[in-house]
Amino acid sequence: xxxxxxxxxxxxxxxxxxxxxxxxxxxxxxxxxxxxxxxxxxxxxxxxxxxxxxxxxxxxxxxxxxxxxxxxxxxxxxxxxxxxxxxxxxxxxxxxxxxxxxxxxxxxxxxxxxxxxxxxxxxxxxxxxxxxxxxxxxxxxxxxxxxxxxxxxxxxxxxxxxxxxxxxxxxxxxxxxxxxxxxxxxxxxxxxxxxxxxxxxxxxxxxxxxxxxxxxxxxx
Numbered sequence: 001x002x003x004x005x006x007x008x009x010x011x012x013x014x015x016x017x018x019x020x021x022x023x024x025x026x027x028x029x030x031x032x033x034x035x036x037x038x039x040x041x042x043x044x045x046x047x048x049x050x051x052x053x054x055x056x057x058x059x060x061x062x063x064x065x066x067x068x069x070x071x072x073x074x075x076x077x078x079x080x081x082x083x084x085x086x087x088x089x090x091x092x093x094x095x096x097x098x099x100x101x102x103x104x105x106x107x108x109x110x111x112x113x114x115x116x117x118x119x120x121x122x123x124x125x126x127x128x129x130x131x132x133x134x135x136x137x138x139x140x141x142x143x144x145x146x147x148x149x150x151x152x153x154x155x156x157x158x159x160x161x162x163x164x165x166x167x168x169x170x171x172x173x174x175x176x177x178x179x180x181x182x183x184x185x186x187x188x189x190x191x192x193x194x195x196x197x198x199x200x201x202x203x204x205x206x207x208x209x210x211x212x213x214x215x216x217x218x219x220x
Contacts, residue, residue: 020095020127020128020129021088021095021127021128021129021130021133021134021135022128022129022130022133022134023128023130024065024066024119024120024128024129024130024131024132025065025066025130026064026065026066026120027064027065027066028064028065028066028132029064029065030062030064030132034061035061035062035154035155036059036060036061036062036154037059037060037137037138037151037152037153037154038058038059038060038151039056039057039058039059039060039070039073039138039140039149039150039151040056040149040150040151040152041054041055041056041057041148041149042147042148042149042150043079043146043147043148043149046146047144047146048144048146052077054075054076054077054079054148054149055074055075055076055109056074056075056140056148056149057072057073057074057109057112058070058071058072058073058074058112059071059072059151060138060151060154062131062132062135062154062155063116064131065130065131065132065133066118066119066120066130066131067116067117067118067119067120067131068097068116068117068119068131068135068138069114069115069116069117070084070114070115070117071114072112072113072114073107073112073113073114073115074107074108074109074111074112074113075104075106075107075140075148075149076106076107076108076109077106078104078105078106079104079140079141079142079146079148080142080143080144081103081142081143082103082104082140082141082142082143082148083096083097083098083102083103083104083140083141084096084097084098084104084117084138084139084140085097085138085139085140085141086129086131086134086135086136086137086138086139086154086158087134087135087136087137087139088134088135088136088158088159089136089137089156089158089159090136090159091136094139095127095129095134095135097117097119097129097135097138098117099121104140119131131155131158132155132157132158133158133159134158135154135155135158136153136154136155136156136158136159137150137151137152137153137154138150138151138154139151
């Protein structure tokens with residue numbers, strides 16, 4: 001009976017994390033392909049303050065399975081605790097691509113920068129992301145889940161096959177291009193699950209509760 005309950009708790013926790021991606025492979029290349037997409041402004045004005053009107057530009061470029069770069073990037077003014085996410089093709093639910101303690105600050109449109117992120121550094125071992133398998137669209141959100149900007153179809157092959165392997169598709173892009181610039185800002189970046197709905201948040205809470213209960217049960 002105790003064994004059955006333990007199995008049920010493990011299954012419940014695993015199901016809650018099923019929407020996460022696969023672990024990226026450092027140095028896994030693109031097989032000579034190019035994966036990139038232009039950022040398009042979505043939040044013309046802030047959803048909480050109509051006096052705030054955003055300006056955004058840049059190009060998402062996938063470097064390998066674990067690293068992506070936002071080239072010639074600018075955003076003004078600073079969105080509230082902004083962060084990057086990605087999602088698989090046909091899915092709305094995204095995965096956070098920077099740490100919970102990291103945010104995207106304002107960058108002057110007249111002086112765009114290049115930002116480099118490595119998703120191999122992740123804040124949550126239970127939820128990871130492979131840029132080649134899991135990241136079709138890239139998006140910039142604020143802390144109220146307002147979509148600031150998005151780059152569609154960056155990697156057409158990112159369907160989430162559960163493993164990290166080289167992609168064989170062609171490049172994808174959409175929207176207007178950002179301004180050119182040469183300054184560079186590089187940051188170490190973590191990967192974590194982005195909960196884009198209350199239902200997903202509940203799943204995370206249930207998983208944590210299930211794992212906590214499992215630990216207590218086994219130690220009893």
